[in-house]
Amino acid sequence: MKALEERILSEGKILPGPVLKVSSFLNHQMDPDLIMEIGAEIGERFKDEEVTKILTIESSGIAIALAVGAALHVPVIFAKKHRTSNVSGEVYQTMVHSYTHNVDYTVVVESEFLKPDDNVLLVDDFLANGKALEGLMELVAQSGGRIAGAGIAIEKGFQDGGSNLKAKGLRIESMAVIDKMDENGIIFR
Ligand code: 5GP
Helix, strand or coil: CHHHHHHHHHHCEEECCCEEECHHHHHCCCCHHHHHHHHHHHHHHCCCCCCCEEEEECCCCHHHHHHHHHHHCCCEEEEECCCCCCCCCCEEEEEEECCCCCCEEEEEEEHHHCCCCCEEEEEEEEECCCHHHHHHHHHHHHHCCEEEEEEEEEEECCCCHHHHHHHCCCCEEEEEEEEEEECCEEEEC
């Protein structure tokens, strides 16, 4: 998506990790027009898949997931990172390793929101090593539902999450794929 690539080039900052910081339009301050455009494009790519639910992880995936849900007119669920007092009853849960914080955490979805007849589209802001998506896939597996695929805003194509998950049969649609990023700049696929 050209508009997203242009914003990454003009406002993205490369931090050690490597981590692409896009806090001015996606991860802290949010540009609603751009995020709705990303949601519409992901929705367009999956419009024939009979998606019944969108699933993301809090917190940075939520805005994009909501935009996709608005495009496809289906409910949006975010996996919660901790079991809190307002999570009650039966839950699906699994561990996920955080790329940006380098810690493991538990993600939880109440079982009433994911059912065996659901066809779930996974959504996230970034795809790096694929741990976040694997965690979401595990939650859907626990529910007995199907996975329609994954819609991603920014895939770091030089890390192996995308290729590993595609090799396992997951359809991934990324709105911007970065092949290289270093002090010389950012190269898109
Ligand atoms: P993965 O689980 O695929 O290794 O990493 C994806 C998750 O880590 C995303 O949910 C995202 O929040 C975070 N992440 C990974 N790489 C980056 C990055 O370069 N920039 C930002 N802002 N977040 C990232």
